[in-house]
Amino acid sequence: MDLIQKALAEGRTMLSEFEAKQVLAAYGLPVTREYLVSTRDEARDAARKIGGPVVLKGSDALVAHKTEKGWIVADVRNEEEAVQAFDRLTGLPDGPRQVLVQEMIRGKRELVVGLTRDPQFGPSVMFGLGGIFTEILRDVAFRVAPLTKADALDMMAEIRGHKILDAVRGMPPADKDLLADALVGVGRIGLEHPEVQEIDVNPLILDGSRPVAVDALIVLKKD
Amino acid sequence: MDLILQQKLNRMFSPRGIAFFGGVNTPASFGHLVLLSQMRYGYQGRLYPVSEKGGTVAGVPILKSLAEADGPVDLAAVSVPASAVPEVLRQCLANGVAGVQVHSSGFGETGEAEGRRLQDELKAIANQGLRIIGPNCFGLHSPAGGITVLPGSDFSKEPGGLALISQSGGVATDFGYEAARAGLRISKAASFGNGVDVDAATLLEYFAHDPETKVIAAYIEGVPDAGRFLELLKATTPRKPVVVWKAGLTPLGRRAAQSHTGSLAGAADLWTGALRQAGAVSVQGLDEMMDALVGLHYFRNRGSRVALVGGGGAIGVYSSDLAYRHGLDLPAFSEETQAELRRHFPTPGNSMVNPLDTGTPVLDLKILKNICRIVLEREPVDLLLVILLLRPIEREINNFMTMMGLPVPAAGSYLEALVEPLAGLRGETGKDVAVVLDNRAHLAQDIEVEAVARRVAPLFQARGIAVFSDAKRALGAVRLARRS
Numbered sequence: 001m002d003l004i005q006k007a008l009a010e011g012r013t014m015l016s017e018f019e020a021k022q023v024l025a026a027y028g029l030p031v032t033r034e035y036l037v038s039t040r041d042e043a044r045d046a047a048r049k050i051g052g053p054v055v056l057k058g059s060d061a062l063v064a065h066k067t068e069k070g071w072i073v074a075d076v077r078n079e080e081e082a083v084q085a086f087d088r089l090t091g092l093p094d095g096p097r098q099v100l101v102q103e104m105i106r107g108k109r110e111l112v113v114g115l116t117r118d119p120q121f122g123p124s125v126m127f128g129l130g131g132i133f134t135e136i137l138r139d140v141a142f143r144v145a146p147l148t149k150a151d152a153l154d155m156m157a158e159i160r161g162h163k164i165l166d167a168v169r170g171m172p173p174a175d176k177d178l179l180a181d182a183l184v185g186v187g188r189i190g191l192e193h194p195e196v197q198e199i200d201v202n203p204l205i206l207d208g209s210r211p212v213a214v215d216a217l218i219v220l221k222k223d
Numbered sequence: 224m225d226l227i228l229q230q231k232l233n234r235m236f237s238p239r240g241i242a243f244f245g246g247v248n249t250p251a252s253f254g255h256l257v258l259l260s261q262m263r264y265g266y267q268g269r270l271y272p273v274s275e276k277g278g279t280v281a282g283v284p285i286l287k288s289l290a291e292a293d294g295p296v297d298l299a300a301v302s303v304p305a306s307a308v309p310e311v312l313r314q315c316l317a318n319g320v321a322g323v324q325v326h327s328s329g330f331g332e333t334g335e336a337e338g339r340r341l342q343d344e345l346k347a348i349a350n351q352g353l354r355i356i357g358p359n360c361f362g363l364h365s366p367a368g369g370i371t372v373l374p375g376s377d378f379s380k381e382p383g384g385l386a387l388i389s390q391s392g393g394v395a396t397d398f399g400y401e402a403a404r405a406g407l408r409i410s411k412a413a414s415f416g417n418g419v420d421v422d423a424a425t426l427l428e429y430f431a432h433d434p435e436t437k438v439i440a441a442y443i444e445g446v447p448d449a450g451r452f453l454e455l456l457k458a459t460t461p462r463k464p465v466v467v468w469k470a471g472l473t474p475l476g477r478r479a480a481q482s483h484t485g486s487l488a489g490a491a492d493l494w495t496g497a498l499r500q501a502g503a504v505s506v507q508g509l510d511e512m513m514d515a516l517v518g519l520h521y522f523r524n525r526g527s528r529v530a531l532v533g534g535g536g537a538i539g540v541y542s543s544d545l546a547y548r549h550g551l552d553l554p555a556f557s558e559e560t561q562a563e564l565r566r567h568f569p570t571p572g573n574s575m576v577n578p579l580d581t582g583t584p585v586l587d588l589k590i591l592k593n594i595c596r597i598v599l600e601r602e603p604v605d606l607l608l609v610i611l612l613l614r615p616i617e618r619e620i621n622n623f624m625t626m627m628g629l630p631v632p633a634a635g636s637y638l639e640a641l642v643e644p645l646a647g648l649r650g651e652t653g654k655d656v657a658v659v660l661d662n663r664a665h666l667a668q669d670i671e672v673e674a675v676a677r678r679v680a681p682l683f684q685a686r687g688i689a690v691f692s693d694a695k696r697a698l699g700a701v702r703l704a705r706r707s
Contacts, residue, residue: 118490118493120446120449120450120490120493121449121450121453121493121497122450124493124496124497140492141492141496142492142493142495142496142497143496143497143499143500144450144453144493144496144497144500147500151500154499154500155496158496158499
């Protein structure tokens with residue numbers, strides 16, 4: 001993919017969230033609607049085009065953990081608030097030059113999808129419970145790429161919290177078919193792009209039944 | 224698989240002659256005991272101990288060089304010091320030996336430069352056409368070929384369908400005895416140690432194609448090419464079940480993980496996922512491995528619906544808890560079945576639902592046989608598990624009989640009387656039957672109870688009835704062997 005080669009040519013070891021989502025979308029992972037903006041007018045325009053509440057995130061390919069840096073403004077209700085949020089982020093000391101305006105996904109169920117490159121097995125796909133407590137819950141399953149759709153469905157059944165994917169508390173069941181295709185797709189990224197070292201899609205939120213990648217990270221090989 | 228490799232391994236597992244290098248003149252040395260072990264096991268082919276010193280060992284003449292052998296040599300057991308191994312292997316290669324098992328240590332496992340250099344030298348000799356098992360291993364065992372490992376001179380001589388791939392010699396030895404205890408018979412077993420030439424993947428491929436082997440067990444610590452091993456597993460499991468005990472953790476390298484995925488991807492998690500993906504049964508520990516193999520061998524239905532019959536309410540309750548945790552099903556017996564069962568019980572108060580509490584652990588044999596028949600004939604279960612408490616059956620009752628001046632039944636007679644009826648029901652109904660011989664007798668004078676258990680277990684096993692030492696392991700076997 002061109003944008004991976006471009007990032008490598010620039011000496012980067014990470015794709016920006018905006019870039020990472022383009023890679024993921026190309027492999028069948030549903031991602032948030034979003035625009036990368038550099039001016040107040042663009043921010044206003046993006047908020048209008050998306051409609052409904054949006055999230056603004058400082059965008060910098062070198063910053064992996066935006067929450068810790070205070071680079072996120074959530075629940076932005078209208079165009080005016082979008083401009084204010086843009087000003088706030090770009091006005092931070094060492095703040096971002098570009099800002100991502102993205103649709104706000106409100107689902108309560110947060111999942112994680114990832115790719116790691118194991119020295120023994122090669123690219124391996126992870127699926128499990130996501131959100132900020134991923135490492136504490138450690139409720140994840142792994143499969144070695146290439147994955148079959150059956151492997152992907154098996155991973156969903158394997159995690160302890162698998163019932164979160166069913167119809168719970170008035171929420172519809174997750175679209176496991178779409179989710180399985182996404183997991184197969186993430187495995188394919190690992191196989192087709194040896195320069196991709198790790199992928200983290202966290203959280204992948206269930207918007208009703210539809211999984212949507214809300215944040216994403218792609219780490220590239222340093223050499 | 225490669226036909227020449229397959230033929231060489233066939234020759235090694237059923238050798239017409241075995242050469243022995245190292246320690247043959249030194250009583251009680253490892254090499255000496257390797258030779259005695261083969262003799263004691265009853266190896267029928269020719270023995271060729273080799274040493275420049277000559278002489279005899281256990282009545283067998285020692286050859287000064289392998290060239291003096293007057294018949295074909297298919298296998299050599301090598302126990303000379305590491306530095307002398309390459310020279311011995313070159314002698315074997317020159318004399319048409321199919322393959323060797325190198326018992327000696329002092330190679331790659333030392334982590335030292337000299338050990339690694341010697342291991343590379345062995346690899347170079349293997350490339351010239353000599354198959355090498357080891358180094359740092361116990362070697363091969365095959366009842367059909369009449370060969371055993373050390374220790375293992377009293378392994379069963381009866382061949383069966385179970386193959387073992389083991390990176391560890393100790394596990395191979397323990398496995399030989401545990402398999403016999405479980406009533407399982409071995410086709411071939413290989414302790415391959417450092418696996419310089421014939422490694423876990425090669426053995427897996429060989430056993431997958433071996434017509435005698437029906438089920439494969441593997442104990443592995445590390446695999447040089449995990450991808451290839453996984454592909455072979457995937458190709459094998461649809462035809463033959465493979466039980467894998469992966470011990471230790473693979474090094475994940477020094478890469479500092481920058482993502483959640485990287486930090487969560489412990490080697491154990493990756494192996495668990497990979498083994499499931501390949502359709503293998505993943506176990507931890509020898510007991511769990513044996514339980515899986517017992518389940519795969521004895522349970523024809525490999526289902527998860529269990530009927531439980533036993534004396535004592537608590538056994539039923541905790542077994543139900545275990546079944547629940549294992550995701551097994553203890554379906555409640557129908558009203559009609561419960562009514563039918565109740566007709567056979569002299570006293571009220573026992574639960575007839577499933578688990579069926581027989582009240583007394585020494586239920587009248589006729590009643591016990593009847594209720595087993597009712598359950599197996601009427602209920603849609605895959606397996607009937609009968610829990611038998613040996614201490615009350617073999618001790619408690621006898622003590623009271625003696626006090627009352629009544630004749631004491633012969634040791635083991637209660638259990639023996641159950642073998643044929645249960646085997647008959649298993650045959651008639653097509654449902655599986657297993658027994659738990661639960662022995663809590665511990666006093667020195669109660670040693671006979673253990674003797675009864677050991678004598679009776681093979682009677683059940685010979686009739687297709689699995690025997691377990693406790694309900695927990697029995698239910699574990701159901702879980703591990705069930706078709707998902």
